[in-house]
Amino acid sequence: MGVRRTKFASYCLGGIAEGCKYCVKGRKLVLFISGICSRACFYCSLSSKRKNVNKVWANERGCFSTRDMIEEARASKARGAGITGGDPLCRLERTLEYARTLKRTFGKKFHIHIYLPTKIVTRSKLKKLSRDVDEIRFHPNFLANKAEIIREEVAKVKLALGLWPKESIGIELPLLPDKFAETLRIIRATASFIGFVNLNEFEVSDTNLAYVTEHYKLNPDTYTIKGSKEMGLRIMKELKNLGLNVHLCTARTKNLFQYRNRLKLHEIMPYGFRTKEGSVRYFIIRPKNLAMAAKKLAEFEQFYIDKKNKRIIVSEKIVPEIIKLKKYKIAKVEELPTYDSTIISFEYL
8 A cells, every 4th residue: 555646636545534535526614613722733824813713614604603604505515514623622512503503404414524632622522523523533732742641642532432433533733844753653653543644734824924934944835834745745654554544635735626626616696607716707886876776777687786795796798788878887807706705806897
């Protein structure tokens, strides 16, 4: 059994976790349960918008109730969800409520995995999660410098046995180029109790930028850390005889496959054109009064009132006719189909 490159720009030893199979196809809803965490890891890549903020996000949609989450799951055509944070155990009741709602709404086949720091893990908490969560991914304190702490971390992972099939229990770690020995140590220590390991290429963010730029070098792309992926491949070679499924998820995997495939599946508004990259192009009008403008455009029929973004989307077919009216400025917009409608380009005709 050797390391092989996947068609998703990642690397694999054996197979990959079930949850990852959904992710790379863009089929997982990213359910961010809260930015509150039981740990303060220096390498944490959460944005300042989410880190230590007690708010729920479903993909890019802020959620005020489980209803918002369900709407986003439907809009993104999700077939599963990955629950993350922060530490979902810091808001356990909320985590349980949201997971239960997903299963009740979409059925037992809707695959849910969860990321858990080990600090406040207990058997009773895991038992509650196991009712609706299909796969568990632990993030142990792998940088601890005391053998006693490492033993405690391993014991936390072992608690999952019997609640999930072994193949559904794993650990997930960032690839810090100068922590080869520590990373390999925790994998070997937990190997008897897990079925898979996920290794993530280390990326810079606005919250870890100062530390990262002081202690590591960046690749030419300016957002991945030099030597991170290479260390992951070295780790994988060391694990060949442990019988584990190991997946090295690169930044390209996340950006070009997980994220872009999700964009391509996400529903778009009427009269939009989806690009190969997953973005959407619209022709829009931003009138001072939506209702009044809609009344005046009624004869053209082919338009959509986008109340959320306070604009009217018009069909490309009727653009020449509207221009002739000389009443409205039409803009060509390229944006992401996500809930926040992030604009890529904006140009008036």
